[in-house]
Amino acid sequence: MDANLVQEAIQNVNFSAIMPSLVLSVFGMVLLLVSVFSQRGKTTPIAWLSFIALVITGIVTLSGWNNPQAGFAGSVLLDNFATFFNMICIIAAALTILMSDNYLKREGYPVGEYYALILFTTAGAMWMASGTDLMTIFLGLEVLSVSLYVLAGFFRDQTRSNEAGLKYFFLGAFSTGFLLYGVALLYGVTGTTKIHGIAEYVAANSAASSNIMFIAGGMLLLTGFLFKVAAAPFHMWTPDVYQGAPTPITAFMSAGPKAAAFAAFIRVTMVALESMQADITAVFWVLAVLTMTAGNFIALSQKDIKRMLAYSSISHAGYALVGLVAWNEIGYTGIMFYMLVYTFMNMGAFAVLVLIGKKGEDNLTVDGVKGMGYKRPVLAIALSIFLLSLMGMPPTAGFAGKFYIFAAAVKSGYIWLAVIGVLNSAVSLYYYLRVMVSMYFKDAEEDFSWAVMNTGTAISIVIAIAGVLLLGVLPGPVMEMAKLAGF
Structure with a gap:
């Protein structure tokens, strides 16, 4: 009997299914060894x-x-869906690394372990995207989260960074409890943690979908995911963590891990919890409106640009939730496209902030960028492009992304939800334009002499601009890839 179990386990192992994350994990461990034997401060290699x-x-x-x-006995599936989200996470991590080297030296933290942690975070995100078992998704979530807790509080001598790390850790651990309790309840009802296994059990036992334990498990599971994507009312950690974390890590958190969370979100809701569609869409309708509205209206009063972009990130999670409410092919392919678009435009905006920030970054306010349009025109134009895309202005990728999301809602009959989404986009114009007005219509108080372009950050900004403009003008090919990535 034991021999059969061992043989079955060996046959079920397929390293090809985890090869991308395996390669990344090996590189992460190599980087840890390299950083041990490297001279302190020499982190560029x-x-x-x-x-x-x-x-x-x-x-x-x-x-x-x-x-x-x-x-691994069907616990991991590296399909087109996982591959698409894996690439989003890889792009986010690559842009983060490109903008990090000079930034860490400026802030006095040139530490090699920082880069290994980013690779481990990305590997965890990949497990979340390719996980077809709730325990695999949980494992990926924990690898991702533990690495991010450290990265958020990376600047140990800064109070803001310590606060960011602690708040993210405590609230993250709390939300993980919800998620794990949800997994336990679903297992108790269905006898499996496999996503397709749960769906098959419910299909064979129609009474399961009305079982109070099954409903509670599903809702607790979704609560854990809602925290990770920073949806209201589970968004309370986002502003303080985004403001206090190192700027490249703030950029990374807003893109890569959020995309991975949405990947797991889509798999779980549309496969395992399909029987709860009516209840889930009703709840998500309310949450999407609440998230969009809370994010945009609180962002109106923010003077710190990083904090403003944190609330902006909350509102963009609300737009993505609209795609989940739609519960159709356009909806989830729209989310996939939107996550890619959001990665380029948000990472690009933070890359510019990395350059224009002084040590300590106290100048990253709306007033702090006064006159930058004349002192550093190239950086100001780049930031303007990213802000216009975040607004959803054509011909940028932000417009195409919102178009697909809202089109999915209209097709499913959620016309008022699409209308509320468009109105929220109109509200966001104010706080994005306020930054541009400060750059171009206010007199400069400083010469921005410290904002010197370096190779890595320049490459990240160019890649981000190319992504924003190309996906805005020619969204078709990538949307076709997103459709092929359906499951």
């Missing part, structure tokens, strides 16, 4: 090595397109 690791991982990931691999 480590930064570029980690970037190369992500490029190699991206090539390995794309090689699996249209070649799905299942492994």
Whole structure:
């Protein structure tokens, strides 16, 4: 009997299904060893090595397109859906690393372990995207979260950074409890943690979908995901963590981990909890409106740009939730496209902030960028492009992303939800334009002599601008890829 179990386990192992995250984890461990033997402060080679690791991982990931691999007794599935989200996480991590080296030296924290933590975070995000078992998703979530807790509080001598790390840790641990309790209840009812297994059990036992334990488990599970995507009213950690964390990490948190959370969100809701569609869409309708509205209206009063972008991030999670409410192909492919678009435009905006911030970043306020349009015109134009895309202005990718999301809502009959989304986009114009007005219509109080372009950050800004403009003008090919990534 034991021999059969061992043989079955060996047959079920398929390392191809986890190859991208395996490559990244190996590189992460190598980077830890390299950083131990490197001279303190000499982190540039480590930064570029980690970037190369992500490029190699991206090539390995794309090689699996249209070649799905299942492994570990069906707990992991590297299909087109996972590959698409894996690439978003890789792009976010690569842009983060490019803008980090000079930033860490400026802030006095040139530490090699920083880059290894980013790679481990990305590996955890990949497990979340490819997980078809709730325990695999939980494992990926924990690897991602623990690494991010450290990165959020990376500047140990700064009170804001300590506060960010502690708040993220405590509230993150609290939300993980909800998620794990939800998993336990679902297992108790269905006898499995496999996503497809739960769906099959409910299909065979129609009474299960009305079982109070099943409903409670599903809602607790979704609560854990809602925290990770910063949806209201589970958004309370976002402003303080985004403001206190190192700026490149703030950018990364707003893109890569959020995309991974949405990947798991989509799989769980549309497969395992399909029987609860009516209840889930009703709840998500309210949450989408609440998230969009809370994010946008609180952002109106923010003077710190990082904090403003944190509330903006909350509102964009609300737009993405509209795609989940729609519960159709356009909805979830729209979310996939939107997550890619959001990665480019938000990462680009933070890359500019990395350059214009002084040590300590106390100048990253709306008044702090007065006259930058004349003192640093290239950076001001770049930031303006990203802000216009965040507003949803054509011909940027932000417009195309919102168009697909709202179109999905209209197709499913949620016309008022789409109307509320458009009105919220109109509200967001005020706080985004306020930054642009400060750059171009206010007299400069400083010369921005410290805002010197460096190779890594310049490459990240160029890549982000290319992504924002190309996906805005030619969204078709990527949307077709998103459709092929359906499940």
